[in-house]
Amino acid sequence: MADEFVEKMELEGKAPATLKKSRWLIDVLHPTIGSRPIADITAHELLKALKRLERKGHHESAIRARTFAGRIFRYAVATLRAQHNPADILRGALITPKVKHHAALLEPAQVGELLRAIDAYGGKIETRIALQLLPHVYLRPGELRRAEWAEIDFEAAVWRVPAERTKMRKVHSVPLSTQALALLKQLRSLENSGSFLFPANKTFLKPICENTLNVALRRLGYTNDQMTSHGFRATASTLLNECGLWHPDAIERSLAHRERDLVRGAYHRGAHWDERVRMAQWWSDYLVKLRDGAEVLRPKFGT
Structure with missing residues (x-):
């Protein structure tokens, strides 16, 4: 059966x-x-x-x-x-494990330190670019590491993750900032064989393994309780919501989260794209400011 x-x-x-x-x-x-x-x-x-x-x-x-x-x-x-x-x-008969959230840095100054550490990463260049790209697009690590060049539309500045590779089993379109496009062009200039953006060390027929990015973060000195490759999503979600500039639905769409309200989800299916494009560029510019050590003021919502 x-x-x-x-x-x-x-x-x-x-x-x-x-x-x-x-x-x-x-x-x-x-x-x-x-x-x-x-x-x-x-x-x-x-x-x-x-x-x-x-x-x-x-x-x-x-x-x-x-x-x-x-x-x-x-x-x-x-x-x-x-x-x-x-x-x-047997519902309720088993021990319910405590939910573990993916570790992430949520303070702007700490994010800036991380970005500077990533830029100085001395390992494989493809791994460095993957770590540099992930904060800008905040895809799920599996979506990033198994990415193929056919998904990238440089002219339209869009990354279309196919449905079979997304958690929600729906195509997820990601607007690409100028910084993200520059990293992708740098990666393409390496002229690796095969269809994968990030091929494995020993064969271009497979992508990098699921532990590659987390191992790289450990090499940079970040423990599993401080930062994970999945944690870049929490970083983006927290800081984008805290800035108060963007509609919550636009942020949720950019994270490819499931819409709990099915009617609302159907209504907003094509919504917020223009806002997401603006948000993607603002977010990348913001990351550059954090990386360069510029003072970034956080809003006071009570005023």
Whole structure:
């Protein structure tokens, strides 16, 4: 049943990473309940399988496994091969892990120090450019590291991230500032082979690995509790909201966040593009000021 469900996910066009994670969850559950008829599996048996993960300290994985198992059981019920979903009974039965936020620098002066440190990075030049570019476009690290040249429209100054690589599974268009375009042109001048902006060290057929940017930040002296590659998004979100110059919806659109209000999301689907273009250039200019050590005044909203 689990294999059949994953095949269905594959036909629906789910991302390879999602399919890989689903198969891993199947392997986790299989030793305990994999040989049992799905219609006979009890909530206690499923809980026993999940507790194996929990005892190893993998609390988040245990919760994901329960959720994934629930989807399989619901599919079995829908296709008349089971009559109940034991995963539903286990809601609240597992330890809820404390939410961990991605570490980020939120003080302008500290951001300026980071940008100066990145400019002085002595490692691979492609890694330096990736770190320089990320604050300007504040994409998710996976969206940046797997980027391909076909996504960049230099003439229109737009980076179009395809739907299959975005978290929301929708095309995400990013307006490019003059600073971002300059970095991309510098990267293109390296004339690396292949389609990836940031190819791996040993083969141009793959992008850099997911740890490359965080390892580079550690080399610059920033710990995992101080700054992460994903933290550039929190930096941009915080400082753009604090400046008070831009509509919150424009900021949310630039971050490609899910719209909780579906009606509002449909209405604003094409909205705020002109404002986002202006905001992208303002943000890059602001980053340059921080990097150069200029005094940047923060607004006082109470006045």
